Amino acid sequence: MFSYLMPFSYSYYRKFGWEVIQSFKEFNLCPNDLRHGATLREYVYTRGKLKWHELNPVYEKYAQSFTGMLTRERWWWESYYSFYKKGEVVTVSNADGIQGYLVYDIHQESKTMTIHEIIHLNEEARLSMLDFLANHDSVIDRVILRTPVQDEMSFLLRNPAVSQQIKPGFMxxxxxxxxxxxxxxxxxxxxxxxxxxxxxxxxxxxxxxxxxxxxxxxxxxxxxxxxxxxxxxxxxxxxxxxxxxxxxxxxxxxxxxxxxxxxxxxxxxxxxxxxxxxxxxxxxxx
Structure with missing residues (x-):
């Protein structure tokens, strides 16, 4: 009924009837750019290995807000996901349980942190995760992360004048x-x-x-x-x-x-x- 792919060439697949159906924002900024100044409740950060049964319920709730998110089965988390999105997993929790998670890795030579996933169930959890990233300013120089194209994350920051590009995603x-x-x-x-x-x-x-x-x-x-x-x-x-x-x-x-x-x-x-x-x-x- 429907075909879905991330193309090596958009123009190539357009010739055969595929079309761009989503875009995303890519931010390239300094850790201090993520400071926001909001007063937040206390969250607990937990760093550890991938635990798909803990992360998947959070992912599924987040995915309900969008069109086009994949349904992830256990094999996807344990094989494909962990292979392509290597690095640290950090969850943020409050009294109601896990409210979001980050998957990231740090390239030591360039001192760049790449965020593979930033998933959150509410804005306060998201801001708490931005605090976590900003606090790495002593070990990294750059942070690269993606958000939905309509996302207004930059408006939440103390200095909204940060580098952001809009790029096409899946076809x-x-x-x-x-x-x-x-x-x-x-x-x-x-x-x-x-x-x-x-x-x-x-x-x-x-x-x-x-x-x-x-x-x-x-x-x-x-x-x-x-x-x-x-x-x-x-x-x-x-x-x-x-x-x-x-x-x-x-x-x-x-x-x-x-x-x-x-x-x-x-x-x-x-x-x-x-x-x-x-x-x-x-x-x-x-």
Whole structure:
């Protein structure tokens, strides 16, 4: 139904229907840049080896806020994860249990700390972890970490003028438009909507064509193939653009203004109401 990859070349995979579906911010800063000045409750830091059964519940709660996070099974934590994300694991806890964790390593020659993961269940836990990183100013010169592209971490810092770059992340591709639409979690708007769409997909013939889509008041989807090609289309686009829309990565209005899609104003209004607004993000790669 859906394909997901971290590409060696974005332009290469775009030729075959994959599209960028998420971005992230990469911060490159000094440890002291992470000082924030907020008054926090006391947290306990625990450094140790990877304990997947303790970290996974925290990761899963964090992942619920985003679109595109992987479901991690035990083998993922114990093999792939621990192989690609070597280094120290530090958890931050209060009376309610673990509230976040860091996975990082330090390159001794360059005195650079790379944060592989910074997962937190609330902002206070995040700020506490920033304190932990800032307190390494005697042993490191630089910290590199990633956040979701919409994240405003810099605003929390005493000096928000820090280096940050926006970079593309995973690409995605809808492999079966009908199956994807039939299971898509449209938001229940209390009203039904009916539209006709044409998807262009040169590589997967079962996606290429015109269909009629009915979304009822409860968000349930019904799909019919269209034989009458003279009907006016509400949406016409390639498979990559449609993937970016359903994933919530691109605003359909922006895609229309830039010529990537043709769409009626009524359909744009429906997408604005019915497409979930979770942020596309992932902290894994493969």
């Amino acid at each position: 995605g591709r809808i492999m079966d438009v009908r199956s994807c639409l039939s299971k898509y979690p449209f938001i229940k708007t209390g009203k039904s909507f009916d539209f006709i769409m044409k998807i262009t997909d040169p590589f997967l013939s079962w996606n290429d064509g015109i269909i009629r889509v009915l979304v009822n008041e409860d968000g349930e989807v019904y799909i019919m193939d269209m034989t009458d090609t003279d009907k006016e289309l509400d949406l016409s686009c390639d498979i990559g653009a449609f993937t970016a829309i359903l994933f919530g990565y691109q605003n359909p209005l922006f895609l229309k203004e830039t010529g990537r899609i043709q769409a009626s104003d009524m359909l744009l209004h429906f997408f604005n109401e019915a497409i979930p607004r979770k942020i596309p993000y992932a902290v894994d790669y493969f």
